[in-house]
Amino acid sequence: MLQPPIPITHHECAGAMRSVRDALDFLGGKWKLPIIIALSGGPKRFKQLQREVTGITAKMLSKELKELELNSLLTRHVETQAAPVAVTYTLADYGEHLYPVIEALRIWGQLHRTHIMHPAAEAGAA
């Protein structure tokens, strides 16, 4: 059903491992991908993000947004200087390269959930 997309040779296999580990080092935390998903629905404000990304604290959200901006995945825009300040976060074009990753993880997460609940059911769920 699924062909192995991973090269068989030791050398190329090590290359795949390095790329996957690079990706995981950056995306591995609990929050980065959920934040990207929330922003995929359009630009959002800080408070709005905190509501949609269930369970995140202001501290973590702030930290993750900084890292995502540093890596060009989103842009930060300050709307007004006077209090109350308004800041908008927008998913950058470059950030959309994560959609395939999110899709693959979403599909597998769904499959695995059904697999855990009633084993041998993934044939019909895939």
Next chain:
Amino acid sequence: MLQPPIPITHHECAGAMRSVRDALDFLGGKWKLPIIIALSGGPKRFKQLQREVTGITAKMLSKELKELELNSLLTRHVETQAAPVAVTYTLADYGEHLYPVIEALRIWGQLHRTHIMHPAAEAGAA
């Protein structure tokens, strides 16, 4: 270039987030995907895996293999009972459902590496 695969409605967006977080909770560590990649080249022994998954300690490898077996991603087979024992790990059919995830992460990891080194080069690297 890339259509947003994530639903726009709040409700379905939350569903995508939950699935991605489920997947990340399980795959998020440093080692599970690299182990799967190594096993994608065929069944391997414990020591052999430790050599191919660069940097992993015996403790971590043992722990991760146990979790992967519990989740039906691989099977463990004891070849000989007499010392020295020989144990073989084989990627299960169900484990191959992770190939799309690995592919997506590998592609993005590669892209992001080039992006970090010389920005604005991802148009040609994709």
Next chain:
DNA sequence: CGGGATCCGATTCGATACTG
């Protein structure tokens, strides 16, 4: 060879309180 046991540092993450 294939691990388990123990100890330990490093990092992640959350709760709470506070600021411009």
Next chain:
DNA sequence: CAGTATCGAATCGGATCCCG
């Protein structure tokens, strides 16, 4: 509103030693 500061718990992961 949009964060920052501080504290502390929990988890992650490595080093080392040990066993069948």
